[in-house]
Amino acid sequence: MESKKFLVCSEEENMRLDVFLSKCFQDKSRSYIQNVIEYKLVEVNGKAKKSNYKIKSGDNIEITIPDPVNLNIQSEDIPLDILYEDKDVIVVNKPQGMIVHPAPGVYEGTLVNALLNHCRDLSGINGVTRPGIVHRIDKDTSGILVVAKNDNSHNKLAKQLKDxxxxxxxxxxxxxxxxxxxxxxxxxxxxxxxxxxxxxxxxxxxxxxxxxxxxxxxxxxxxxxxxxxxxxxxxxxxxxxxxxxxxxxxxxxxxxxxxxxxxxxxxxxxxxxxxxxxxxxxxxxxxxxxxxxxxxxxxxxx
CATH class of the missing domain: 3.30.2350.10 (Pseudouridine synthase)
Structure with a gap:
């Protein structure tokens, strides 16, 4: 992991933390920076802050950039609240705080990581980072999601969403x-x-x-x-x-x-x-x- 430190000057006062770091790392997307902040890899004066923190002149900011990872998403033994499952679909009750699928800077702890530990037969339509994911709900929203276990199921469920x-x-x-x-x-x-x-x-x-x-x-x-x-x-x-x-x-x-x-x-x-x-x-x-x-x-x- 690479660690970098920044000292906030008066011209940058009241800028959002994620905006400030996005300007410092122009090769990184703002969503990537926000994910790094979410995982508490950014500290301001020794304490983790949220993306919307308004920086102050004299603040010492330290960010740890995670090493690049192989996008072959790993399974993790994370408990799942499964409401229903058969050979075609899984219906799960997602808790608040869980991200549905991996994204830049977030490769662990997601619903997809948990699903891959539960079963390997998920549809591949949405690629390696979103196997089986037909629809999403926000990280901090709880509740029911349906996951497709094969491409045929995925296509039919996606059509129902669309219409x-x-x-x-x-x-x-x-x-x-x-x-x-x-x-x-x-x-x-x-x-x-x-x-x-x-x-x-x-x-x-x-x-x-x-x-x-x-x-x-x-x-x-x-x-x-x-x-x-x-x-x-x-x-x-x-x-x-x-x-x-x-x-x-x-x-x-x-x-x-x-x-x-x-x-x-x-x-x-x-x-x-x-x-x-x-x-x-x-x-x-x-x-x-x-x-x-x-x-x-x-x-x-x-």
Missing amino acids: HSMTREYIALVEGVVKLDEGTVDEPIARHPKDKIKMAVCVNGKRAITHYKVIKRFKNNTLIKCILETGRTHQIRVHMAYIGHPLVGDPVYGYKKQRFKLGGQLLHAEKLGFIHPATGKYIEFETEIPDYFKKVIKVLDN
Whole structure:
């Protein structure tokens, strides 16, 4: 591993940590730098910081660049919460904090690493780093994913995603009291024009449709169900922030001051339904929100 140190000057004051390091390493992508930061390989004055940390004049920054690795992704003995499995598909309940597949700078600890330890027969359509991965959910979002064990299954599941026939329902806790009992956000989403790690509602974006229903209202928050008609990156997070109700705990689109100390947004992929690629029959799976989510609801109830 290669280690480098930088001293922040006054001209660089208030720059984001990931932006600063991206300028220092112009041969590395910003997402790569963010992954290195995520794995606590960057320290500011001897302490690990997040990507959005605003650097200060005089800060001492040390970054450790991981050695290049062979993209023959290794299996890892990581426990999996498997809801269903047969010779064609695996349905798993992903925990918050787990990345779905390897990416530059992140080659361990992902769902793919765990899947490869469980079984080697995964579809190869998405290449060596994404075997079997038909769709994704964010690292800090928990919930249900379906994984394809062969190319035929992958193609049929991907088609259902494309034609929006797959059932995908999420539970989310948002800031503020949502007035309408139900509604639809139909706004296009694209990469944020000024911040590459964010998505945003943009007129030139791809169409994105999120239906929502109120489950329960609290004094300053609302528990809602979100039903995806499309599946854009960060769709629910972007849409709810757009209508003035960002997700509780969301480090990117949420409030700067959070009431609860959380590992990320309170968003859970509760239900997934699809036509089985081999049998042609519709199957559906559902899971409860995780314990940390329940604890926040209990606090709000009290």
